[in-house]
Amino acid sequence: MLLDFIHKLPIGYSEVLYAGSKYGLTRTDFNSGNSIKVYAKELGGTNFISLNYYITSSKELLKPCEMSEQKVIHFLKNLSLIPLG
Template sequence: MSEQFLTALAKLPTGYSRGSYCGGSWGVTVERSGDGRRAKLYGEALGSDDHVSFNLYCVAGEPRLKPCETPAAKVIDFVFGFEPALNDG
């Protein structure tokens, strides 16, 4: 798991937010454990059935990406490409 991926994931807001990815509108929920050892992301394209979902676990100091019914390449592309809306309320 690259440091760039972890940095991009850390920049995504915790909780629900809306934003854009590949020209479409998305709703995304990011959950993080209090101890920082787990992150979970679920995103849905608004107006279509496209989605992205994964868990990230830190095991023995090493991050492990576990995509959920989503190819790892799509997960990585999504984290780098998702742009949260500035005034999400």
């Protein structure tokens, strides 16, 4: 289910709105899409979101970087993509 939210993010750079702030977000896929890195930085602010998501033959693993899983999940479920250009 969480993977569905991640797959809605374009690969590469995009901008999103979250909790009234704009974020620059980068999604990078590795290992044929079995490892995904998402990093979002609040533009003009100090907040950030950083996570790795791994898909193995037996399970899927969310690995937030220096923050709680709840913070990452709330971000992924509540962001809105901003169309570029």
